[in-house]
Amino acid sequence: MSLLAREAALNAAETLLNPLAGFMLKCGITCREFSALAKTAFVTAATEDYGIQGRPTNISRVALLTGLTRKEVKRQRELQQQFEYCAPPEKTTDATRVLSGWHQDADFLQADNTPGTLTLGEFSDLCHRYCGDVPVSALLKELKRVGAVEQLSDTQLKVIKRYYMPAHADPEWMMTAGHYLADLANTIKHNIDLDETVPHRFLGRASEVEIAKDAVDDFHQFMDKTGQQFLEKIDAWLAAHQYAEADQATDGTVRLGVGVFHIQDAERTAVSNPGQGSAGSRITT
Secondary structure, three states, X not given: OOHHHHHHHHHHHHHHHHHHHHHHHHOOOOHHHHHHHHHHHHHHHHHHHOOOOOOOOOHHHHHHHHOOOHHHHHHHHHHHHHOOOOOOOOOHHHHXXXXXXXXXXXXXXXXXXXXXXXXHHHHHHHHHHHHOOOOHHHHHHHHHHOOOEEEOOOOEEEXXXXXXXXXXXXXXXXXXXXXXXXXXXXXXXXXXHOOOOOOOOOOOEEEOOOXXXXXXXXXXXXXXXXXXXXXXXXXXXXXXXXXXXXXXXXXXXXXXXXXXXXXXXOOOOOOOOHHHOOOOOEEEO
């Protein structure tokens, strides 16, 4: 890597780490704890991604790549073996699958193709169809708690939201946020690593640096509406291409999806000559 590219990578890392450090501090994670996590992550990445002919990278090469001592690399590997970490599943999956089914499955739609109200028995059937053996009562309680489902009576339920999102203070929200960051980082890493034989993964954003503050509320509403509509289109496509157990998936299966997020920075001072317009509007991919 050239010195210019290395400097750009360091600048990008700093840009990424600033909000990540803020996230860590809000969660009560200290710099020392984060540093320990970083060592583990560097050793894992160097071991898995930089081996020769598909084999794990040896200790000496990991030490060279990461800047850690061979002793520290060996210690990190021993810790990993002793406390082997498996990323927990995304707990939002079952709840979102149920809500999505409620909005798409013809058996649970009204004549105008909108989600109908369900009895407790029908909701139970919906849950068994889309999330297997997850306790129905626990799932209903959680969906009601986050405002995704409303209980109209002792026997009637109404769906409010299409996607499940836990409260931002919940441990589950912290895990969800981690998945969001990981998905974005993995897409960036893929696009950096690819060559002419591998297609890039879509990554883009639209932003403008000079928007009047009184337009922020309108943008919130616009984003909530159009972002939700876009995700529903993606969800419908994914549902139509979902692998069924009866199918013969000879090539295996993969996880596919799209992330959409609102961009907003701190307040900026007004431009000195607004009549000349702005060069800040960008759609980048």
